[in-house]
Amino acid sequence: MSKSNVKLIALGGVRENGKNLYVAEVDDSIFVLDVGLKYPENEQLGVDYVVPNMDYLFENKERIAGVFLTHGHADAIGALPNLLADAKVPVFGSELTIELAKLFVKNNDAVKKFNDFHVIDENTEIEFGKTVVSFFRTTHSIPESLGIVIKTRKGSIVYTGDFKFDQSASPSYATDFGRLAEIGREGVLALLSDSANADSTVQVASESEVGKEIEDTIADWDGRVIVAAVASNLSRIQQVFDAAAETGRRVVLTGFDVENIVRTAIRLKKLSLVDERLLIKPKEMSKFEDHELIILETGRMGEPINGLRKMSIGRHRYVEIKEGDLIYIVTTPSIAKEAVVARVENMIYQAGGIVKLITQNLRVSGHGNARDLQLMINLLQPKYLFPIQGEYRGLDAHAKAAMEVGMLPENIFIPKRGSIMEYDHGDFVPAGAVSAGDVMIDGNAIGDVGNIVLRDRKVLSEDGIFIVALTVNRKEKKIISKAKVHTRGFVYVKKSRDILRESSDIINKTVEDYLAQDSFDWGELKGAVRDSLAKYLFDQTKRRPAILPVVMEVR
Numbered sequence: 001m002s003k004s005n006v007k008l009i010a011l012g013g014v015r016e017n018g019k020n021l022y023v024a025e026v027d028d029s030i031f032v033l034d035v036g037l038k039y040p041e042n043e044q045l046g047v048d049y050v051v052p053n054m055d056y057l058f059e060n061k062e063r064i065a066g067v068f069l070t071h072g073h074a075d076a077i078g079a080l081p082n083l084l085a086d087a088k089v090p091v092f093g094s095e096l097t098i099e100l101a102k103l104f105v106k107n108n109d110a111v112k113k114f115n116d117f118h119v120i121d122e123n124t125e126i127e128f129g130k131t132v133v134s135f136f137r138t139t140h141s142i143p144e145s146l147g148i149v150i151k152t153r154k155g156s157i158v159y160t161g162d163f164k165f166d167q168s169a170s171p172s173y174a175t176d177f178g179r180l181a182e183i184g185r186e187g188v189l190a191l192l193s194d195s196a197n198a199d200s201t202v203q204v205a206s207e208s209e210v211g212k213e214i215e216d217t218i219a220d221w222d223g224r225v226i227v228a229a230v231a232s233n234l235s236r237i238q239q240v241f242d243a244a245a246e247t248g249r250r251v252v253l254t255g256f257d258v259e260n261i262v263r264t265a266i267r268l269k270k271l272s273l274v275d276e277r278l279l280i281k282p283k284e285m286s287k288f289e290d291h292e293l294i295i296l297e298t299g300r301m302g303e304p305i306n307g308l309r310k311m312s313i314g315r316h317r318y319v320e321i322k323e324g325d326l327i328y329i330v331t332t333p334s335i336a337k338e339a340v341v342a343r344v345e346n347m348i349y350q351a352g353g354i355v356k357l358i359t360q361n362l363r364v365s366g367h368g369n370a371r372d373l374q375l376m377i378n379l380l381q382p383k384y385l386f387p388i389q390g391e392y393r394g395l396d397a398h399a400k401a402a403m404e405v406g407m408l409p410e411n412i413f414i415p416k417r418g419s420i421m422e423y424d425h426g427d428f429v430p431a432g433a434v435s436a437g438d439v440m441i442d443g444n445a446i447g448d449v450g451n452i453v454l455r456d457r458k459v460l461s462e463d464g465i466f467i468v469a470l471t472v473n474r475k476e477k478k479i480i481s482k483a484k485v486h487t488r489g490f491v492y493v494k495k496s497r498d499i500l501r502e503s504s505d506i507i508n509k510t511v512e513d514y515l516a517q518d519s520f521d522w523g524e525l526k527g528a529v530r531d532s533l534a535k536y537l538f539d540q541t542k543r544r545p546a547i548l549p550v551v552m553e554v555r
Contacts (some may be wrong), residue, residue, distance in 0.1 A: 012052030037078030068162025069093035155189030223324035464489025
């Protein structure tokens with residue numbers, strides 16, 4: 001690619017939730033802003049998590065100046081090991097962010113020895129040639145969230161990371177408004193700004209209001225309280241600890257992830273405990289009365305709803321929901337999870353518990369609404385706006401909110417994944433594209449779960465599998481061992497013997513006809529078996545199972 005002063009590329013995090021990865025190129029240097037993952041949507045069967053396609057970064061790794069992390073959530077740091085496996089580049093972030101990033105890196109065998117981490121704070125300035133990178137404090141649901149400023153000769157590129165404005169935020173969560181105004185006065189060329197809550201103008205509850213709501217709810221309950229939260233939402237976890245101290249309860253951590261994150265945050269003094277004895281181990285629960293316990297369930301990978309489901313059917317390692325339990329959901333489930341939450345609520349009531357969602361009384365979010373986004377624009381006065389981080393409707397709402405405060409529509413760009421926007425002759429113009437998409441991680445395998453594998457899983461989950469085995473003698477052109485059929489998840493075998501018998505006859509006939517021809521090709525033979533069998537099975541059952549022919553040869 002030809003040399004240029006400034007280019008911006010979103011490799012993830014636009015027109016989707018999570019998986020944030022933005023690239024700012026200044027002259028010959030590449031600055032990587034966040035490297036996040038997202039947890040799979042319902043149709044991505046069996047996939048553990050999804051990361052951005054980073055081929056562009058791997059191809060240009062010698063030009064990467066560094067990776068700059070805004071905060072310690074998985075949507076900002078989760079794909080770091082996947083980048084570092086191929087591009088060993090320096091990583092910059094606040095103290096807590098770096099410690100949480102190290103947990104991700106340590107759990108990945110390919111990069112667990114990597115140690116090029118650099119702790120920065122809101123006062124740090126780093127020079128990369130003529131480009132200076134600095135930071136500013138923002139408010140999010142985890143301490144030490146930072147925005148990033150890349151100062152170029154054409155003006156600054158500002159990336160907000162996840163943010164909201166909360167006038168009552170405690171010092172470790174507070175926004176530095178003076179610094180934002182200062183950045184605005186120095187001149188902002190392009191603002192890459194969070195859009196996750198842009199389609200709402202409802203005032204988000206302040207953290208002090210949320211804290212009071214949690215404390216009141218717990219104080220009013222006589223039995224056990226099972227709190228469902230996201231493991232990395234440290235402001236919520238702090239509020240649960242504070243409520244426990246106020247109401248004389250102990251807190252039980254049930255998950256491996258939350259144990260790691262909470263212990264790290266306590267060690268760095270980012271979470272404060274009024275009393276060290278506040279936290280107890282799951283096996284110590286029996287020593288306490290029900291009204292003395294809060295059970296904090298965060299689930300694997302920060303998804304607590306699945307943990308609640310296990311508790312309601314007696315499959316959880318430590319806890320079974322019983323009569324008199326309050327299940328208090330203090331997270332805002334994503335739209336994709338609403339149906340799951342409704343099902344789990346049902347199961348909790350059947351087990352004798354009562355469900356309360358914090359969202360019944362308060363609008364809770366770690367992301368700013370449209371008014372917050374307008375305030376950010378007014379403070380920074382950017383020449384160009386790139387709404388990022390969110391579904392398309394959020395990006396579009398952000399663009400409309402920007403126009404309400406006087407930004408011109410031609411200066412607002414809703415990016416596509418992989419599109420290159422180049423600053424040329426005083427304007428941003430499209431300049432081609434790089435490959436960008438989903439790379440699915442399933443177990444240890446990276447990127448080998450593509451659409452074809454997912455399609456097969458969908459077929460298997462819906463119509464099952466049909467396996468055919470037979471043996472032929474190619475020279476003598478005859479079947480040695482006639483077709484045997486096995487099926488799983490397709491039909492109930494005992495009641496469908498006729499279909500299976502008929503299937504065997506059709507396969508034998510198809511193979512005999514094929515062997516009678518002059519030419520022979522294994523792929524063609526299996527294809528013929530598959531086609532004739534698929535047609536018959538669909539006629540009989542109106543289903544299309546995955547058909548697996550196994551044809552062996554006797555020599």
